Amino acid sequence: MSTAVPTVSRASLVARQFLRKRLALGGVAFLLALFALAYLSPLLTKWQYDQLDTTAFLTPPSVGHWFGTTQNGFDVFALTMRGMQKSLVIGLLGALISTGLAAVVGAFAGYFGGRLNTLLVGLIDLLLVLPGFLIISILSPAFHGRTWLIFVLLLAAFQWMITARIVRGMTLSLKEREFVHAARFMGVPGSRIIFRHILPNVASLLIIDATVNVSSLILAEVGLSFFGFGVQPPDVSLGTLIGDYSGSSLSYPWQFYFPAGFLIALVLAINVIGDGLRDAFDPNAGGSVS
Amino acid sequence: MTDDSTPLLEVRDLTVTFASEAGPVRAVRTLSYQVNRGEVLGIVGESGSGKTVSSLAVMDLLPSHARVSGSVRFEGKELVGLGDKELSKLRGRRIAMIFQDPLSALTPVYTVGDQIAEAIRVHQDVSAAAARDRAIELLTLVGIPNPSRRVASFPHEFSGGMRQRVMIAMAIANDPALIIADEPTTALDVTVQAQILDLLQKAREVTGAAILLITHDLGVVAGIADRVGVMYAGKLVETGPVDDVFYRPRMPYTLGLLGSLPRPDQGAHQALTPIEGNPPSLVSLPAGCPFAPRCPLRIERCAQQEPDLVQHAGAHAAACHRSDEVERRRVAGEHVFPPGLVALAAARSPRAEHALVLAVRDLVKEFPVLRGAVLRRRVGSLRAVDGVTFDIREGETLGLVGESGCGKTTTIMEILNLLPPQAGSVAVLGQDAAAMTPDQRFRVRRDIQVVFQDPMAALDPRLPVSDIIGEPLETHGVAAPERARRVRELLALVGLQPEHADRYPQAFSGGQRQRIGIARALALKPKLLVLDEPVSALDVSIRAGVINLLERLKTELGLSYLFVAHDLAVVRHIADRVAVMYLGRIVEIGDVTEVFERPTHPYTQALLSAVPIADPRKERSRRRILLQGDLPSPLDPPSGCRFRPRCPRFAHELDDAGQQLCHKDVALEARAGGAGHLDACHHSRPAPVL
Numbered sequence A: 001m002s003t004a005v006p007t008v009s010r011a012s013l014v015a016r017q018f019l020r021k022r023l024a025l026g027g028v029a030f031l032l033a034l035f036a037l038a039y040l041s042p043l044l045t046k047w048q049y050d051q052l053d054t055t056a057f058l059t060p061p062s063v064g065h066w067f068g069t070t071q072n073g074f075d076v077f078a079l080t081m082r083g084m085q086k087s088l089v090i091g092l093l094g095a096l097i098s099t100g101l102a103a104v105v106g107a108f109a110g111y112f113g114g115r116l117n118t119l120l121v122g123l124i125d126l127l128l129v130l131p132g133f134l135i136i137s138i139l140s141p142a143f144h145g146r147t148w149l150i151f152v153l154l155l156a157a158f159q160w161m162i163t164a165r166i167v168r169g170m171t172l173s174l175k176e177r178e179f180v181h182a183a184r185f186m187g188v189p190g191s192r193i194i195f196r197h198i199l200p201n202v203a204s205l206l207i208i209d210a211t212v213n214v215s216s217l218i219l220a221e222v223g224l225s226f227f228g229f230g231v232q233p234p235d236v237s238l239g240t241l242i243g244d245y246s247g248s249s250l251s252y253p254w255q256f257y258f259p260a261g262f263l264i265a266l267v268l269a270i271n272v273i274g275d276g277l278r279d280a281f282d283p284n285a286g287g288s289v290s
Numbered sequence B: 001m002t003d004d005s006t007p008l009l010e011v012r013d014l015t016v017t018f019a020s021e022a023g024p025v026r027a028v029r030t031l032s033y034q035v036n037r038g039e040v041l042g043i044v045g046e047s048g049s050g051k052t053v054s055s056l057a058v059m060d061l062l063p064s065h066a067r068v069s070g071s072v073r074f075e076g077k078e079l080v081g082l083g084d085k086e087l088s089k090l091r092g093r094r095i096a097m098i099f100q101d102p103l104s105a106l107t108p109v110y111t112v113g114d115q116i117a118e119a120i121r122v123h124q125d126v127s128a129a130a131a132r133d134r135a136i137e138l139l140t141l142v143g144i145p146n147p148s149r150r151v152a153s154f155p156h157e158f159s160g161g162m163r164q165r166v167m168i169a170m171a172i173a174n175d176p177a178l179i180i181a182d183e184p185t186t187a188l189d190v191t192v193q194a195q196i197l198d199l200l201q202k203a204r205e206v207t208g209a210a211i212l213l214i215t216h217d218l219g220v221v222a223g224i225a226d227r228v229g230v231m232y233a234g235k236l237v238e239t240g241p242v243d244d245v246f247y248r249p250r251m252p253y254t255l256g257l258l259g260s261l262p263r264p265d266q267g268a269h270q271a272l273t274p275i276e277g278n279p280p281s282l283v284s285l286p287a288g289c290p291f292a293p294r295c296p297l298r299i300e301r302c303a304q305q306e307p308d309l310v311q312h313a314g315a316h317a318a319a320c321h322r323s324d325e326v327e328r329r330r331v332a333g334e335h336v337f338p339p340g341l342v343a344l345a346a347a348r349s350p351r352a353e354h355a356l357v358l359a360v361r362d363l364v365k366e367f368p369v370l371r372g373a374v375l376r377r378r379v380g381s382l383r384a385v386d387g388v389t390f391d392i393r394e395g396e397t398l399g400l401v402g403e404s405g406c407g408k409t410t411t412i413m414e415i416l417n418l419l420p421p422q423a424g425s426v427a428v429l430g431q432d433a434a435a436m437t438p439d440q441r442f443r444v445r446r447d448i449q450v451v452f453q454d455p456m457a458a459l460d461p462r463l464p465v466s467d468i469i470g471e472p473l474e475t476h477g478v479a480a481p482e483r484a485r486r487v488r489e490l491l492a493l494v495g496l497q498p499e500h501a502d503r504y505p506q507a508f509s510g511g512q513r514q515r516i517g518i519a520r521a522l523a524l525k526p527k528l529l530v531l532d533e534p535v536s537a538l539d540v541s542i543r544a545g546v547i548n549l550l551e552r553l554k555t556e557l558g559l560s561y562l563f564v565a566h567d568l569a570v571v572r573h574i575a576d577r578v579a580v581m582y583l584g585r586i587v588e589i590g591d592v593t594e595v596f597e598r599p600t601h602p603y604t605q606a607l608l609s610a611v612p613i614a615d616p617r618k619e620r621s622r623r624r625i626l627l628q629g630d631l632p633s634p635l636d637p638p639s640g641c642r643f644r645p646r647c648p649r650f651a652h653e654l655d656d657a658g659q660q661l662c663h664k665d666v667a668l669e670a671r672a673g674g675a676g677h678l679d680a681c682h683h684s685r686p687a688p689v690l
Helices: A010-019 A022-044 A076-112 A114-129 A132-143 A149-157 A161-174 A178-185 A190-201 A203-226 A238-248 A254-281 B051-058 B084-090 B112-123 B128-141 B160-172 B190-207 B218-224 B242-247 B252-259 B300-304 B323-329 B408-417 B438-444 B465-475 B480-493 B498-502 B510-522 B540-557 B568-574 B592-597 B602-610 B616-621 B648-652 B656-662
Strands: B009-018 B025-035 B040-044 B066-074 B095-098 B178-182 B210-215 B227-232 B235-241 B356-371 B377-393 B397-401 B423-428 B448-451 B528-532 B560-565 B577-582 B585-591
Touching (some): A010 A254, A076 A161, A238 A254, B009 B051, B025 B235, B040 B218, B112 B160, B128 B160, B178 B190, B190 B210, B190 B218, B218 B242, B227 B242, B227 B252, B235 B252, B356 B408, B377 B423, B397 B568, B408 B560, B540 B568
Antiparallel strands (some): B009 B066, B356 B377
16 A cells, blocks of 8 residues: 555644745744844844943934934844843743633633533632732732743733633533544543644634734733833833833834834734634635645 | 416526625526416425525525526516515515424514414504414414413424424415425424424415425425426426326436435335435536436436426426436336445344344433522433333344434433443443443443434544544554554545545535544444434435445444434334334334334334325325324423323223223333334234335
């Protein structure tokens, strides 16, 4: 049977489909470029994000300062790149954690039901009624001085509950579908059924949720940073930059438009990738049948 | 009013086109037919043949993006192009419609009385009180018990059959000249179907209306219609008096349909003759005859020129270049459609010598009935399965039949769960489910697999076929290269191509999907296959192919089947033994020929008498045993014999002493049927009904 057509699994079919989406591939390339730019920027310019140029206050973009400078003489390019390093990680990692948590908790609660369901739904409801902002502010001093990645975890921890409830509801109806019964009757364990049958069938929701989460997490960080939690000066994020300089968007626009432009570009790239991924997962999307 | 010589409804060159992204969908193409006063015209076709669209076009009920051309004349008056206001005067008054789904055809928030009264008052100037009286009168006429009280009930308080009765009451409320019935019994159980068809006949006698009956069921048409039209790919391909079309078909498609239909009155002496392939897409129809790609008689001319509907002897017309040849062959199916592999089981040794594959003893499944929102308390219990006993031996097919709500699905779910039942026992290959360790249970799952009813829901839409069929193999530890080889092997076994493996289920038609479901079930080489209504969601011409496949696999692989179905004709064809369920209990079980030809339990007799047979002469001469009312609620089953409240034998044939006996519980044991043929009736008596 060596000459026969090889059978293809879902993973390779999805990959093949995704590679066919030009726009989404462009999005991936753009996102990688953003990463590279953010982390390699110290090599591109002699200015550091926390370095003052006492000869240039509020100068527009020039050869010396590509994106201009701020009132204190900070280089806007260096600030933007430093901010993007933070925001890329906060957005992407946070979205992955929050959507992943939502998927797993929702699907397990819905599929297994019983006590596990009561427990997980209780947890979801508890977190929903707790004011997340307050908790993070209270907890912040405890983490003070330690890595800001804990902050990403905290942000994600208050982001997943509503999606988890939706996933749970969808799981409740999916689990009565015959293909889930069929898997059960052939002896597939519950956790495998969740990852093989339930979650791929709610993939569209999860992907949309994740793309929305990227931008909402980046912006949620702004609010916290404004009140003195989260990313603290002299360190910056795209969020703090936009927050700080939105007032000068009309008078000294370079301070505001460069960080804002990068945020928009980042979110757009994520959305395009998300769309491509969703189409690649969805057998109904055009062109999936050869 | 015009004189009687003009036809009541005359449809000429009716064409309906829908715009779609893939191009115009030509749902109905130059359709012409007429309905005379007081006659019943049956329009038969498979899904997508345009039968429903054409009937909606008559009433101008199509969505606004449909383009309708041609002519529809009703009582001499042109309807196409008539305004909505004008048409509304006809709809419901002169032309009434009965829809397929009685659940969605009634408004849930108004009482049935109000809805019938509304239908009357829209067209007649009567007072509310008079309309209400008339509604009660109509409900009495359609056989709703206790109508003066039920008139104030809401639709959800009625069963499906009762709702369809209400629909008929609404349809005849204004004494229409034409009733269009679109699949009026498709959603109903067979005994209820018999009641509704009987009622339709009665409605026709009372109002003198003509009936345009649209259905996919040739048996229904055979019994009730005067003339019949067969539709295929948006066109009428054959029309004529019922006897002509059924006994002397002139179109290979009609011939194929008749040949692919299992008959409840004939055993499985030969394989059914399926029609190869699938109906064409209405977007890109072939140039010639749309049936040509599937037709065994096609000649060159068929691919070039689409045949017109040509009038032959009498009123019989067919659209086929070779209709004369088709007519001369006469014998249903056989010559034109060569039967597939005849799957005749070798002469079997006595049943007792074969190993026991599945043994179910006194199985009980009870669901708690809960009340209250916050503090839920148990107020009762619903016994969906109440002491079911049967067994299946190696290489044997047991057909489990019964109407919806009788507990068939609960029974098989209990078996497939392989968990300790609430009472009784389930043993697969001699291993008791109650005594299994999780490890043993996992291994037993290899031997018992399932094929579901709905081929769409049974396959994960997000998995390619290779992963779907490979899933059981992977679960039971088959390595990847061997798995890929088995998947190809299985695809070939069920008649699909190996290169189909990397497609998603969406790319397949219903019949193909069901084959994929069968391939998955066979992947682990099981001993027992549980088939839950495996063909009821498929079109007639596709169904035969799947049934033949199941029969072939059974002989080739030595499988045993537990075949759950409500379609008795299919069971007759495929099963060796049959068990009839009623309200959670088996009322009769035995050899399939025995039970079908000499049923001893009155419920089996009623059930068999209600099955329509696609043979007009036989159908007209049969006597139906009509059951009274609906299935009682399983929450509160009758004491003693559960069938007693609806039993015609109890009501008409028994004296007091005999009736007293029926109040006692009755066990399933050998009575009038002889050994091996058990029933649960105190007054067991064989009576052939087919």
